[in-house]
Amino acid sequence: MYGTVARVRVLPGKEQALMDFGEQLARDYDPASGQVADYVFKLDQGKNEYIIVALFNDRESYHRNAQAPETDRQYQMMRELLAADPEWNDGEVVQENHYT
DSSP: OEEEEEEEEBOTTOHHHHHHHHHHHHHTOOGGGOEEEEEEEEOSSSTTEEEEEEEESSHHHHHHHHTOHHHHHHHHHHHTTBSSOOEEEEEEOOOOOOOO
């Protein structure tokens, strides 16, 4: 698996709009994108700070999605809710554990 982790600071009063945006993306999900999951963490420290994790089947799926015009359109919509550009960190998942 491959993906990205982004640290974002949401504009005051736009937190629910960010959650609504994520829910809309989930409703519009296209399995052909190769995306397998996403997670949003609200950080305990820092006001209006979140971590967004997006996971894909592989590096190729991630890069194909990142280069898609629709992805840029979605990013521009999300960016309107943020106080600054996200801090992106891309990489390969090298360990995965699930506990039930």
